[in-house]
Amino acid sequence: MTSGCPKRMEFGPCGGVRPDGQCEMRSGACAFVDFVPWSGPLVVDRPAAAAPLVLTDFSCTPFDRDDVAATAAVLAPSCDAVLVGEHQNRPDFPPTLMGSLLLDAGVTPWITLSCRDRNRVVLEQELRGLRTIGVDTVLCVTGDGRGYDVRPDVTQTFDLDGLRLVSLAASLGVLPAAPETPTAPPIAARPARLVEKQRAGAALAVLNHVPLPDMIADFMKSARAQGLSIPVIAAVAVFTDSVSAAVLKGLPGLELDPAVTERVLGAADPIAAGISAAVEEARALLSIEGVAGVNVSGLGSASGARVGAEIKAEVGRLIREGVSS
16 A cells, blocks of 8 residues: 555556645645556456447436436437446445446446445445446546545545556456546656556546647547557536536546636527537547547536436537537
């Protein structure tokens, strides 16, 4: 275990390092000066993984199976898969149950598993359960730290970190997807760190938001030069009001283009402007060599998860329409 990391990471740093190099969980600098290379078992014969063209964030009313089905019905025609997040302040059904509900609703789920609230025994149980019900892909993350004012009575586990979870998932026959944050310090080391996740077994990658598509182009050029060969999905920011924009800007390591944000929020029709901006960003990202798909990401709207789903569905529809035309 690396001394000083509050997430007990061995293969850090996480993607939540602040722009000034500070730790997201406590005052002071990140415990890692540079990334730690993967030293566990290497995955040589990795099964080929097909990336979805459109992977859409899935949000609904927590612990409401009817809303799971209704939201899935809104998103299903516009995307190839849905990404179920795991938020420190918004718990929902256990991963295997959520995966089962979404499969029943007719969508392909990508389930996020984080190390924050589960030890390795429970993580293994969920991975085996997801594989048994037919969920092929799991996004393996260390997890953001719980806010000091969110369930202060609950212990944060961090028994594994993201790379060790990737390795565990691969060993159990699950297709692990791995995140990376191109704008988090140490920025120059982030492409190489994603290559380390590939070495640990990651079959796909999902990149967090950046202000400009050119930053993803630079990241991909560096990563591919260092041996990255797995499909990469880049995030597209979807926001139509100040609240949905603030949610994206408030997450560790995530940034938005200030000019685009100002243009959307100042438009006479911010919903149309937000959709247009997201589709424009998606097209720019898909033109980058090595980017195989986009993650239609964000709350979408402050008017509720259903309205947000309808907005993201329209973004997905227009992206797919543009690619097929």
